[in-house]
Structures are given as structure tokens and as C-alpha cells.
Amino acid sequence: MDFSNTPGYRGGLEIGLNAWLIGFSSLFYGLRLYIRVFITKSPGLDDGIAGIAYLLLMALSVMDIRAVSLGSGTHEAYVPEDIKARFFQWLGIQTVIYYWAIGLVRFAILAFLPRLTQDRSIRLVSWSVAVLLLTHTIIAFTLKLTQCTPIADSFKPPLEGRHCAPVARYNDMMLGHGIGGIVLDAILLLLPIWVICRKMMWSKKTLQIVLVLSVGVFAMATSIVRVVLMASPEDFSDMTYAMPSLGIWTNLEGHVGLWCSCFPALQPLLRVVPYKLRQMTLGTSGGTRATVYTHDKLGSRQDGTRGVYKERIGSSAGMDNESQRAIVSLEMGKMDAEIVHAPHA
Template structure:
């Protein structure tokens, strides 16, 4: 039988290279969150002195995102973003290294995603007083972390010998390919759905605050920017579907990595913007926003039935119940000073006492 030779690859095919674009998108998607998270930490730690769990989680998410960008950059330097034939022709070992770095980057991207969204959910817990919304937020936090952590673990436990994942020469028994692919699709869809839910929840909270309508809309819109992260999650999931159908993974993988970085970065930026109002007031002290935003950018403490705070104690702050906070939230209306009962809290009517001094002038 006569041997058949493969058709020569065109110069245009060999010249295709997305590595430069990949590196640029990765670091743009990382530098912006770095700026916003640093401003967030300054506003919370220096100006408001209300640094909380959500801020710490946001920092952890940022660390994962920076690590993700660094690992992907290293893979791009080895040939990620070019055709697999080019990588093999350059150095076959580079293909193994790229596959290993891709596995590591996937785990970092998953953790940056779930921590960024968890940080925003914990921020909402600071201002939510309705019990049903608190339950919804805790369900989102627990379920989102559970499935994302499982996904991060599954990245490396698909094969009895994990080295087979980046070096096909090492024999190992592995799961069917569709198992992890389908689970990843579920995680991506669920993550995007949570972005939309977290973007809508602030409207149920902000609209009940004692604020001007214009200010309510501004704050609610600022806290709903996570909807853009949800859109990127949907797009990322479509690339995940297409990736499973391609064998030239070194060129097919970059779009998925870029959309994942965009989702993670947008989640951190959107979660940080609402916390920057104290910084805005410090820079522009003449603004007319007033103090009616304090429910949003200050540390809200709740007094549950067991009399223990949900979050850590803020120095100088006192514990108040949800009902008491409800009364204080209405301190700009007549309701809190005229009614004897407000939200189940007994209030004392304001009594006006007028002292009249009468003096008589005697005749001279």
C-alpha cells in the first residue's frame, strides 16, 4: 500500500496566534479588579473603619484571579493560542506543560469566580433585614461554593493518575469525557443564574430604604452591575460546549479562558463599586447625597434569636435588632415620631411642652 502524506499546512494557518490577545485580555480583566478592590479596602478600612468578611473574601478572590492570569500568561509564552502542530514542532514538552498549566488555571478561575460572587452575597447580608431574603442569600452562598469547590476538585480527580490529564503517555483509567464536561456546563449555567439573582436582590432592599427616589435608583443600579458578569458567564458556557468538540485545544482554549477572566473580573468590580461611596464623598464632600445611604455603605449588625451577631463586632458599634433598625430607617418620616407602635417596637410619643412666663408690670 502506498503511503499517503498529509497536505502541507499553509503559511496563514501556521501564523495564526492568539497568545498576545490572550495575555492582554487576561491582564486587563485583572488590573481593573485590582484597582477597584484596593479602593474598596481603603474606603472600608481607612474611611469607614468597617472592614468585614466580604472584603476579606474579595481579596481572596482577587488573589486567585491574579494567579489565574499569571498561569495563563506562562502557558501563552509556551504556545497557548497557537495551533497544536506549531507547538509540537517547536517543542513537544511545551504541549505537556501547557496542558498542566491549563488544569491549574481552571481551578484558579473557578475559585476566583465563586469567591467574588460570595463576597457580593455577604455584602448584601449587611443590609438585608427580611428573613426570607437572608435565607435566599445563604442558600446561594452555600450551594454556589459547594458545586464550584466540587468542580475545582474534579479537575484533578478525573483519572486515577492525575498526570494522565496533561501527559497522555502516562496510562490511567479515567472518567468518561462527558461526565466532567456536563458537570462543568451545569456549574457554568448555575453560576450565571446566580449572577442574575444577585443583581436583582438589591432592588428589593434598596427600594424600601428612606432615601430619595433618584438616590435609590443610583444605588440599586450600582449594586446590579453583576448582571454583566452573568452575561459573560452565558457566553463562557457556549465556548465550553464548543471546546469539547475540538482537538486543536491550544487554539480553541483561549476564548474560554478570556471569557472566564472577564466574568471573574466583572464580578469583583461590580461587587466593589457600591462600597466606594465613602471614598466618593471624601473626594467630593459637597455632594447632596446626605447620610441616607448609611444603610448601604456602613456595617449593619443583626441581633438574631440567640443574641449573637452574624458578623464580627465593629469597634464602637452597638448591637441593634432588626425591628429597631427598621424604626431607625424611618427616622426621616413622621411615622417614627407620631405612632405608638412601629414594626412591633413600642415607641413613646413625642410630647410638646410649652412653658409660658407671664409678667405683670405694676403702675408707676
């Protein structure tokens, strides 16, 4: 149903933003898969978890766009009762999906840590955080499903003869879930930074890596904004009209978290792209490896050719920096090995 002519209509904002979120998430996750599968040949558990989270986030955004035709972004006074009933049913389903989507996004970030180190103490910390995260998700999911008897009443509009716990109690649960999520986001932000700073000597490259990981601050910021909006009582007085605000920040929280989980995996691009540009600049037809080898061979003794070739390739691929290797050790290890040990053209 089209509500675009109603006073104060905000559904267009919800459609536009979710379309952008779908596009950016597809781009980042697509690049992540391409790098892990075809460039570094190191797909892992974190990629699989992120893939499930990606699908759930896509479902949430598509459902948000669909909800506009059910009254999302429109004042409740202008939404027919039958349409409003479908809106709240849709909202209940979205809430259930959200708990697992945001939980899996956080699991994907946590699952990246084994790529940095296999240190026993850090693994123990990671497993402890994983238990907290799983408990946090299951509790919220269970409370959502059991707030009403029968469970089907959880997906009906408020004040429609439902046999449910008071709305205020459910809102408090949602608020508690949001605050717990902020705490978990802070832990997931600091853990990889702590690992890098603990394992690596401080350098310019280490700082660059820390800055890449620090983009998780934006995910935590979206969680904070969402909790603040949820704590505002007026947001629940006109639920259909409030959805573009609540729904947008809810989706932003998940999508931005997914992007943050993808950024470390995209690090090899910082090495592959300059390598390819060098290849194009030299204008080779057989690849940079052959050209660099030939150039070194012309300027070196025959018995030192292979050593010079290996040193030049290593430098162009950025292999001489320990801190850079730390974050992409599994990402780039195979590719670097192929470059160093490739047969001469």
C-alpha cells in the same frame, strides 16, 4: 518558547487582555480597601473574601500569560509534544484555581448583604444561597480531581494513556458548572436589588443605587458567553489555539465579578469627593468643617451657631437621603459621626 511567528498566532491578545484585567482589578480592589480601612473604617468579611478571590484571579491571569510560552494561542500542530504536556498540566491547575476563584467572588458579593440589612428572612435567604454556592463549587472541584485515576492523570494531555472518564463527560460537567453559575449570578444580582427596593421608599437615589448594583449584569453576560463557547464542539478540537477565547472569557467572568463586588463599596467616593472639592473651593487651610462653621457663625445668632453648623455639614456630606444611607450605612456612619461631632476649629 516563542510561537509568535506561527500561522494564526493569538497569544498576544491573551497577554494584553490579562495585563489590563490585572491593572483594573488591582485598582478597584485597592480603592475598596482604602475606603473601607482609612475612610469609613469599616472593613468586613466581604473585604477579606474578596481579597482571597483577588489573589486567585491574579494567579489565573499570570498563569494565562505564562501559558502563552507553552503554546496557548498557537495551533497544536506547531507545539512540540513536551511543551504541549506542560500546557495541559498548567491548564489543569488553572481549572482547579478557577473553581475557587469564581466561587469566592460570588461569596464576596453575597457577604455584602449583611451591610444592607440584618432582617432575619433575608439572612435566611443568604445562608441558603451560600449553601448552594458552596455545594456548586465543591462538586465541580471534586469532579475535576476525580475524573482520572490516579489524580495526576487529570493534569496530562488527552489521549496520553490516561485512565480517565470520557472527555465528553468532563465537558458536560464543565457546561453544567457554567449553567449553574449563570443561575447563581442571577440570584446574586437580584438579591441586593430586592433588599434595597423592599427596605427603601422609591426615589431618585434608590434608582441610582439599583443602577449601581445592576452592573452585575455584565458579570452574568460574561458567564453566558463563556458557556456558549464551551458548548461549541470545535473549541476543543484544537485546545491550545482555543485558549485565548476560552481563557479570556473565563478570566473576564472572574474579574468582572470582582469589580461588581467592589462597586458598592466605592459608593462613599460619591460623597467624599464632592466634600473634598468643596474644601478646595473654599480654600481653607484648616478644613471645610472650620470654614463652614465660621461662615454660619457670622450669619447666625451665637446660640444657634452649632445647630446651623451641623445642618450645613450634614447637607454637604449627603446625609439627608435615606436610600443613600442604606447602601453605605456601615461605610459612612463613622465618618459622618466624626464630621457632626468634631470639635470646632
